[in-house]
Amino acid sequence: MWAYESVFYQIYPLGFCGAPFENDGKLESKILKVIDWIPHIKKLGMNAIYFSPVFESDTHGYNTRDYTKIDVRLGTNKDFKKVCEELHKEGIKVVLDGVFNHVGRGFFAFQDVLKNRWDSRYKDWFHISFDGNSCYNDGLWYEGWEGNFDLVKLNLRNEEVINHIFSAVKGWIEEFDIDGLRLDVAYCLDHDFLRRLRNYTDSLKNEFYLVGETLHGDYNQWMNESMCHSVTNYECYKGLYSSFNSMNMFEICHSLARQFGPEQWTLYKGRHLLSFVDNHDVTRIASILSNSNHLPLVYGLAFGMPGIPCVYYGSEWGEKAEKHQGDPALRPSFEQPQFNELSEFISKLAKAKKESKALNYGNYRNVVLTNHQCIFERACEGERVLVAINASDNAYTAHFDAGCGTAVDLITGNTHDFGGGSELPPYSVAYWKMER
Secondary structure, three states: OHHHHOOEEEEOHHHHOOOOOOOOOOOOOHHHHHHHHHHHHHHHOOOEEEEOOOEEEOOOOOOEEEEEEEOOOOOOHHHHHHHHHHHHHOOOEEEEEEOOOEEEOOOHHHHHHHHHHHHOOOHHHEOEEOOOOOOOOOOOEEOEEOOEEEEEEEOOOOHHHHHHHHHHHHHHHHHHOOOEEEEOOHHHOOHHHHHHHHHHHHHHOOOOEEEEOOOOOOHHHOEOOOOEOEEEOHHHHHHHHHHHHOOOHHHHHHHHHHHHOOOOOOOOOOOOOEEEOOOOOOOOHHHHOOOHHHHHHHHHHHHHOOOEEEEEOOHHHOOOOOHHHOHHHHOOOOOOOOOOHHHHHHHHHHHHHHHOHHHHHOEEEEEEEOOOEEEEEEEEOOEEEEEEEEOOOOOEEEOOOOOOOEEEEOOOOOEEEOOOOEEEOOOEEEEEEEOO
């Protein structure tokens, strides 16, 4: 599948475009700004884009009002169609946020329930009790996502709800030619709904990609042949930064071995989880790392490990923001993109990842592991790549049986000789493609 050979770029459109938080109903074609960033996205080496919510919502995008209409604060459907066309012209796939677990209070069906109560034909679209109340004092109780009453949980066992969502998805494919969906809070979605969605989207477009947002637990609950192709790898998200902050590479490499290693009990061998060092919901990586010298290294690890790398807009040049500062800090609008030394390094990682069968599909095996260094192997179909990380401020010489004499570093293009040990400079990353 195309997604397994891709590098994603994530944009949170409402923040990216500088839209007001509250939906003021004022039409502005701000989403066209994405077109101006296409040269930057290509220069970074990204060949797929994941848009956080773009459809009409009450505020932040995850409280949908209308699944068929681009948010008025971003522009029109025609505007977004143009954006998708321009991205596709440049070989960039488009994945949208599918927010199907819940809707906003402004959603037409819920508004009808508030107005007509028992007489509403939509009352069974939700989980409602007319004997209770909510913090909005509606005179009725309804289930909100994780207790948030601005996020009204849908009844995904209701055929009309399912048909409404499926009709919208079909419309997105027909109107915008999208290539996949990121399923918001996939861990909350009804499993039968997920199976039906996979079967339906498979019938609409070849290699239509479904990636689910998951946090903890066994990801195989949601990622399998009949549900999502992929899920978000939150387990390794934490391990990526904390391994560097604690100078304990055992943490992340243990997780990777548990997920993808050679043992029979490995959880996700052959699967392609979405890898990330930050996103719109968490502290930016440049703010959470205690040593700024580790910033390129954490990307080197994220791109070298099994999975599909995803870069959050702004983080490619080292933008900072912390979770406690609130969503506006995490989801800003930049006048224009920046391209610096970190951006250049990420572009080299992206090129190496996309062009290497081993980095896209290879198995995982730890080769050298210390507190400050790790070397692991990615191998498949006759291609072997060793990913080497030195997080120390001192040079390190690794002694191990490489199985060959020389290699080419996919990042720099330089030849590496394994005779006498392999020296890693301080704060360095190498992707050694083994010569036969």
